[in-house]
Amino acid sequence: MTQDSTRVDNRRTDTRDRILQVALRLFADNGYAATSLQKIADELGVTKAALYFHFKTKEDILGGILLGHRGSVEDMVDRVGPRLHTPAGREELLRLISDYQATRSQYLIRLIRENAVEIGNLSLGAQIRDAQRRLLDALAGPDATLLDRIRARTAFCALHVAVKHGDDLDASAEEIREAALTVALEILHGVDQNT
Amino acid sequence: MTQDSTRVDNRRTDTRDRILQVALRLFADNGYAATSLQKIADELGVTKAALYFHFKTKEDILGGILLGHRGSVEDMVDRVGPRLHTPAGREELLRLISDYQATRSQYLIRLIRENAVEIGNLSLGAQIRDAQRRLLDALAGPDATLLDRIRARTAFCALHVAVKHGDDLDASAEEIREAALTVALEILHGVDQNT
DNA sequence: GTCTATATATGGATAGAC
DNA sequence: GTCTATCCATATATAGAC
Numbered sequence: 001m002t003q004d005s006t007r008v009d010n011r012r013t014d015t016r017d018r019i020l021q022v023a024l025r026l027f028a029d030n031g032y033a034a035t036s037l038q039k040i041a042d043e044l045g046v047t048k049a050a051l052y053f054h055f056k057t058k059e060d061i062l063g064g065i066l067l068g069h070r071g072s073v074e075d076m077v078d079r080v081g082p083r084l085h086t087p088a089g090r091e092e093l094l095r096l097i098s099d100y101q102a103t104r105s106q107y108l109i110r111l112i113r114e115n116a117v118e119i120g121n122l123s124l125g126a127q128i129r130d131a132q133r134r135l136l137d138a139l140a141g142p143d144a145t146l147l148d149r150i151r152a153r154t155a156f157c158a159l160h161v162a163v164k165h166g167d168d169l170d171a172s173a174e175e176i177r178e179a180a181l182t183v184a185l186e187i188l189h190g191v192d193q194n195t
Numbered sequence: 196m197t198q199d200s201t202r203v204d205n206r207r208t209d210t211r212d213r214i215l216q217v218a219l220r221l222f223a224d225n226g227y228a229a230t231s232l233q234k235i236a237d238e239l240g241v242t243k244a245a246l247y248f249h250f251k252t253k254e255d256i257l258g259g260i261l262l263g264h265r266g267s268v269e270d271m272v273d274r275v276g277p278r279l280h281t282p283a284g285r286e287e288l289l290r291l292i293s294d295y296q297a298t299r300s301q302y303l304i305r306l307i308r309e310n311a312v313e314i315g316n317l318s319l320g321a322q323i324r325d326a327q328r329r330l331l332d333a334l335a336g337p338d339a340t341l342l343d344r345i346r347a348r349t350a351f352c353a354l355h356v357a358v359k360h361g362d363d364l365d366a367s368a369e370e371i372r373e374a375a376l377t378v379a380l381e382i383l384h385g386v387d388q389n390t
Numbered sequence: 391g392t393c394t395a396t397a398t399a400t401g402g403a404t405a406g407a408c
Numbered sequence: 409g410t411c412t413a414t415c416c417a418t419a420t421a422t423a424g425a426c
Contacts, residue, residue, distance in 0.1 A: 013409070031312045033228035036401065048402085050410050058402065114311055117226045133363060146366050150374045153356045153381070158349040165348055168328060171341050179345045186385055187349070187378070208391070231419065242421085245392050253420070 016054045018044055023061050028107040031063060032115045062115075063124050065113040069108065070124065072100060073131040077138050084138045085187075092141060094188060098159050098181045102173075109163045139188070151187050211249045211259075213239055218256050223302040227310045231359060257310075258319050264303065265319065267295060268326040272333050279333045282384075288334060289383060293354050293376045297368075304358045334383070346382050353379040 022043050026035045037058055041048045055061045076096045083089030101109060112119065112128075119125040137144070140152035162173070162180040169176055217238050221230040232253060236243045250256045271291045278284030296304055307314065307323075314320040332339070335347035357368070357375040364371055 015409075029312070031228055031310075033226055034312065035402090043232070046409095047411060049404085049412080052403070053409055056403095060394080103299075114309060115226075116309055117224070117229070136360075136363075145329060146364060147374050149364055150356055150371070150378050151352070153360055154349065154353040154378050157231060157352040158345070161345055161348045161352060165331075168331075169341060169344055174342060176345070179342050180349075182342060182380070183345050183349050183385075186346075187382060190378075190381055191364060210391075211417080232421090241391095242393060243420085244394080247421070248391060251421095 015044070015050070019051060019054055019061065020064050024065050024105065024107050024111060027062065027065070027115060028111040029047075032118045037074065040087040059118075059122060062118065063122055065108070065111065066119065066122070066124055069112070070128045070131050072104075073128070073135055076100065077131075077135050080138075085142055087141075090139055090141060090188060091185060093135075094155060094159075094184055095181065097135075097156065098177065098184070101159055101163065102177050106163050106166075109160065113160070113164075129155070151190050155187040158187060205380070210239070210241070210245070214246060214249055214256065216261050217384070219260050219302050219306060220256065222260070222310060223306040227313045228304075254301060254313075257313065258317055260303075260306065261314065261317070261319055261323065265326050267299075267325045268323070268330055271295065272326075272330050275333075280337055282336075285334055285336060285383060286380060287380065288330075289354075289379055290376065292330075292351065293372065296354055296358065298371050301361075302357050304355065308355070308359075346385050350379040350382040353382060355374060 023035070023040050026040060026043070037048045037051055040061075041051055041188065044050075051061070055064065075085070076093060079096065080089050080093045084093065097145065119128065136152055136156060137149070140149040144152070157179050161183075162176045166173060166176060171179075214235065216228070218235050218326055221234060221238070225234075232243045232246055235256075239245075246256070250259065271288060272279070274291065275284050275288045279288065314323065329353060331344070331347055334351065335344040339347070354373050356378075357371045361368060362373060366374075
């Protein structure tokens, strides 16, 4: 080992990760377009120019934040795999999504929902969109009717309600998450009953 | 009548309304922050300066678009009034919301959802937020449990799915709207069954 | 009511020193 | 890896002529 043992990932600093972390919060809170590189740099205590050592453009920072999300979405579908053709499999997928949303930063959920336009402009955005569509179609089940597909999308939406209305509903985040999952499962059971 | 009979609303031109119309579309499609006054002026075939005759600031244009929305939301709750304490009344409210979303421009729905940050900064934004909360609480019914309130919010969300996934679901807008209303009613019936 | 012209600020991005 | 300094485009907004 000729390298400093404090190094991680062969990098001397963790600035890149800190940029992503701060940018995620600011993009989610204030919007991508309304967040200047100056603000990000200020919060980190560095200059704008430092950001450009780690990322080629502002869009690349957004891309860096979203990288991995696409994979996570695809992994959830793959993990359940062939069991998706059964009601139990689809219920399992819904629980995976709920867990994913609880584990990952709430900022990421809001970032994706409230910056759909800018994300859509990224090449990565189209891939995320496709992955999400596959997930929703899997949730609707095979040979799904229009009603089934809307139920699947609404069940997915129910999980988002926990994030969206977290402040309005006076309950703990965990209580809200469990209740949202319950409602989502109710809706999904509607899919299975009417087919 | 000393005034030109072609006048409407005591104004000589309809530029103000055309500004609001074009701005609504651009704000919804590209985001508020990413839409410059120059783009709005270009689409109208006027200069930026002309916009400032009709609106004091860019935010005022956003406010002008949203004006009336708050009233519409409050009107829906008031229209159903005391019947809100019955399941039938809450179902009626849900149908009113569905009609409202179908009647009003789809642009308005997307504008509100995807520019929550900027709208929240307006004083009008806080009022819209309050009105919507009252609507959601009314939908949940009196003495609603946490589960009931999440069902109400999810039912509301179901109606939005029609707008959000309009392109993914290969069906007519009217078919999607009807199906979304059906799902929303299913969820709301869950409220009434479990209380 | 709309124009031209301009003030003023800030945005993203780059060059080159250290 | 981070800095200072700067380029250049575009943003909101205003002044004053027509």
